[in-house]
Amino acid sequence: MDDLSHIWEALKDVKDPEIPTVSLVDLGVITSVSVDDENVVHVTMTPTFVGCPAMEYMRNEVVERLERMEFSGVDVRMNFDIPWSSNRITDEGRAALATFGLAPPVAYEGVLELEVLNNVACPLCGGHNTTLRSPFGPTLCRSIHYCNSCGQAFEGFKPL
Amino acid sequence: MSNDAAVKDLLFRMADDDLIIAHRNSEWTGLGPIMEEDIAFSSIAQDKLGHSLALYTLLQGLGEAEPDTTAFTRDEAQFRCCHLVEYPIGGYDFSLMRHFLFDMADMLRFEMLESSSFEPLAKLAAKVRGEIKYHVFHAATWVEQLGAKGNEESHARMQSSLNQVYPLALGIFEPSQYEAELAAAGIFAGEAALQEKWAAAVAPILERSNLRIPSVADPSPAYGGRRGYHTEHLQPMLTEMTEVFRIDPTASW
Numbered sequence: 001m002d003d004l005s006h007i008w009e010a011l012k013d014v015k016d017p018e019i020p021t022v023s024l025v026d027l028g029v030i031t032s033v034s035v036d037d038e039n040v041v042h043v044t045m046t047p048t049f050v051g052c053p054a055m056e057y058m059r060n061e062v063v064e065r066l067e068r069m070e071f072s073g074v075d076v077r078m079n080f081d082i083p084w085s086s087n088r089i090t091d092e093g094r095a096a097l098a099t100f101g102l103a104p105p106v107a108y109e110g111v112l113e114l115e116v117l118n119n120v121a122c123p124l125c126g127g128h129n130t131t132l133r134s135p136f137g138p139t140l141c142r143s144i145h146y147c148n149s150c151g152q153a154f155e156g157f158k159p160l
Numbered sequence: 161m162s163n164d165a166a167v168k169d170l171l172f173r174m175a176d177d178d179l180i181i182a183h184r185n186s187e188w189t190g191l192g193p194i195m196e197e198d199i200a201f202s203s204i205a206q207d208k209l210g211h212s213l214a215l216y217t218l219l220q221g222l223g224e225a226e227p228d229t230t231a232f233t234r235d236e237a238q239f240r241c242c243h244l245v246e247y248p249i250g251g252y253d254f255s256l257m258r259h260f261l262f263d264m265a266d267m268l269r270f271e272m273l274e275s276s277s278f279e280p281l282a283k284l285a286a287k288v289r290g291e292i293k294y295h296v297f298h299a300a301t302w303v304e305q306l307g308a309k310g311n312e313e314s315h316a317r318m319q320s321s322l323n324q325v326y327p328l329a330l331g332i333f334e335p336s337q338y339e340a341e342l343a344a345a346g347i348f349a350g351e352a353a354l355q356e357k358w359a360a361a362v363a364p365i366l367e368r369s370n371l372r373i374p375s376v377a378d379p380s381p382a383y384g385g386r387r388g389y390h391t392e393h394l395q396p397m398l399t400e401m402t403e404v405f406r407i408d409p410t411a412s413w
Contacts, residue, residue, distance in 0.1 A: 049291055051211065112293075135294050135297055
């Protein structure tokens with residue numbers, strides 16, 4: 001089997017347009033990479049939120065990045081075969097979210113209980129005494145919180 | 161696939177509900193009573209629009225026109241949405257109660273569809289259910305807040321909205337001519353099964369919110385939408401929603 005790590009590495013150059021510290025690979029939206037016999041590269045992506053207006057932009061960025069490589073063709077598709085979940089975000093991705101000032105999504109097993117949003121760790125001071133202000137924020141994937149310890153409002157990346 | 165007509169009918173109901181409620185929710189953009197609610201209704205609108213696009217895309221796969229054409233060029237009688245989603249936003253209390261009762265049904269419907277034998281819909285359902293969970297969480301939090309933890313006025317307004325919205329919400333579950341076929345084929349267990357789950361799910365939350373479910377005398381409340389008979393509110397909304405598209409169908413921005 002061909003080594004595809006250079007393609008995954010190249011895709012790490014493509015960042016989330018709204019969170020430029022996080023690559024699409026670390027965000028977990030790239031679900032498969034392959035190269036066929038005719039040297040056409042095939043990439044499958046899964047949307048974070050179905051209504052996310054940035055998904056088409058991300059797809060185009062992936063196409064553009066792959067076109068700079070030595071392939072005879074580029075085929076990038078988006079489907080729900082593997083549904084995106086915040087558990088797909090890598091450790092590197094979680095660290096990058098925090099760098100951007102967003103609380104990383106709470107990791108969970110089984111069924112997600114949204115009550116976990118009531119005590120998200122503050123990305124600014126690390127305190128857990130926080131209050132959920134709204135499960136909806138400036139983008140579909142963000143929630144708004146308030147830290148009772150440091151007295152700052154902050155945003156979180158939603159667990160899904 | 162031999163059940164095409166039945167599947168299409170189900171998809172049109174769901175897609176049209178999502179498109180119309182998305183448009184109504186978007187009417188709160190800039191008008192929300194507090195900024196967080198302005199953002200919440202706008203975000204939910206964006207989610208619903210995405211869900212309707214995904215559903216229209218499934219319809220395209222079954223031979224219907226591409227999504228924009230389906231969404232923007234049909235006339236009122238071709239829509240299969242329920243009456244509940246058509247009403248103007250009214251006051252925040254009305255929109256909140258509609259949001260609560262509609263989204264609970266929306267979430268439970270997709271939950272049921274996760275095991276649908278129509279695989280593209282099952283995959284979509286597995287994806288969007290988690291998103292709609294946020295909608296229900298948001299709605300239930302505010303219904304309880306204003307019903308049980310607010311003041312006399314907020315309670316009275318929520319009760320009055322419930323009295324108005326509940327009979328309309330029952331129209332979500334208007335049975336189709338394909339109920340038996342959908343159930344037999346393992347595509348969807350049916351509107352009656354959904355209504356039962358919905359009633360069991362909303363009751364405890366309304367009770368915690370000190371709100372009484374009104375008795376509904378009419379055995380077929382707010383039916384008609386699923387057969388193309390709509391309230392007087394739908395056509396003016398469609399006219400407004402499709403205005404730009406009709407001026408220039410090829411416009412992009």
